[in-house]
Amino acid sequence: MTRTLVVVGYGMTAHRLVEHLRAGDRSARWRIVVAAEESRPAYDRVALSSYLDGKSAEDLLLAGPDVAGDPRVDVRLSSPVVSVDRGARTVTFADGPAVRYDALVLATGSRPFVPPVPGHDLPGAFTYRTFDDLDALREASVPGAAGVVIGGGLLGLEAAQALRSLGMRPHVVELSPHLMPLQIDEGGGAVLARLVGELGMTVHCGVSVASVDAGPEGLVRGVTLSDGTVLDARTVVFSAGVRPRDELAGPARLERGERGGFLVDAFCRTADERVWAIGECAAVEGRCHGLVAPGYLMAESVARQLLAGPPAAPFPGADTSAKLKVFGVEVAGFGDVHARTEGALSFVREDRAAATYAKLVLSPDGRTLLGGVLAGDAHAYGELRAMLGHQLTGPPDLLLA
Incomplete structure (x- = not known):
């Protein structure tokens, strides 16, 4: 007998779930109904900035003709779910009748956090999340003018690169004392700020936004910081983190997690045995994870549970390791970058002339690698990342050389 799975949301994590279920469901036991809030099917949100560098929306799509032509999959674009009735086991769509489910997976993702400062909703203020956001940002961009990005994390620096690609002069405002506070330490952040500053990005750390200011036409014309600094700006991009989309919980x-998100166990199950949550909206044992990699692990686990195949492994937690280029500057962080493990030792090597910084975080006996930070030169990332949690294969100075 065919059963119905309803997937609420159609981002990268939901697409991974659908793909695994399609691949493993050889006897066509499941009919899949996907409720997509956006007008496009799943796309590579991680590579969204490339849309401003010449790639088309179609280049970034994850769902190909094989999904559209699969009779087992019903993707409903621009069709958000407005309510869930667990007693009747139905979901109600904004634009159509309710659908009864045998299993329900909530993959509603997250929304950008916009601090409620005066002027946050002025014309010229944007978030950085969807194709529509980037289309609006491109239309409002003024080559040669300044733009301000609120948030100096991974996505904030991507947004700053996007402003630069549009010909604007980017400023980045970060509340923490240094850039990328979740991925690297203060020393790495200082090197990163110096290098990107030389390449045209102005960094303001340790301050917040007091207001977004309007010009005579009612459009964004500046930003006032908490220390009184006033920045000229034709555009403002909010990239100050995300909040889980858990409106359907009520x-x-x-139950929600303490900081939001649908509360689930290590197998991504809610208290209802027919309802799961995956991705950024899932508070796994109370904690949400804002990266795609852990979302993929959740999706694969739930797919195995729905297929009743080999026992699904519990979600192992998120790996926050990251390596990227910001304005062409290499930076990487992995493991315990802030040396928070009790008794941890730090080995730091900094070359101010070459503008490179490296730190290894070691166990109290100095033998096991617990984490590290690389800035300016991250060529050793692959080898060091593979060594995480294991004994060092050589002296720290030689490993970094």
């Missing part, structure tokens, strides 16, 4: 009488 109507569905599902």
